[in-house]
Amino acid sequence: MLRYFRHFDSSVSSAISFYQAFGEYLPIKISVVDLPWYWIEEQRPLEEYDQLEGEPFWMKEYTAEDVKRLSNL
Template identity: 40%
Template structure:
């Protein structure tokens, strides 16, 4: 199964399998809207999920991700997700540990790696005056090489499944 990560600046921060990352975004969609339906979550549910973050969106995206972490911290792992037994314990299928007490604990590395990807993107700008966008990517070499050179206009025009799920 494909491995997926956050890309930003000069680094890729590997998260796990495509099904793990899809579960993160499924939970994000379900529980953030449930907790605060008036908040616009599209910066994460569309821009990050399907496209990429522009430099001017990083600060807002980090603040939204902190809110997601707070929401996930209120959700007991065992009742928030219908864990598929055939996925658990096999690192080829899932890197997640459902024995954690809350969803924030299950996805703690996602929050930390997202912040690091944003920091890496900013440091790349400072060092080279070039913004390498924060986005979700296939983290294996062949998949990353395929998508790294796609023009951002292709991401902007994308409808449906993100490239990392294709």
């Protein structure tokens, strides 16, 4: 558990440094995914993280349509 918080703290520090240096905010995404799905998760739009209506995407199973949609972004 401590390792998780150390990595989170490092990620936050990195995001703050990047913002201070370049004036651009890079969101921090924390996820546990298997490597084959990592690339697909990287393609997920930030709007899906902010969506408050309906069931959260992380509670759903991937469908063939999800894989196709996210693979084509």
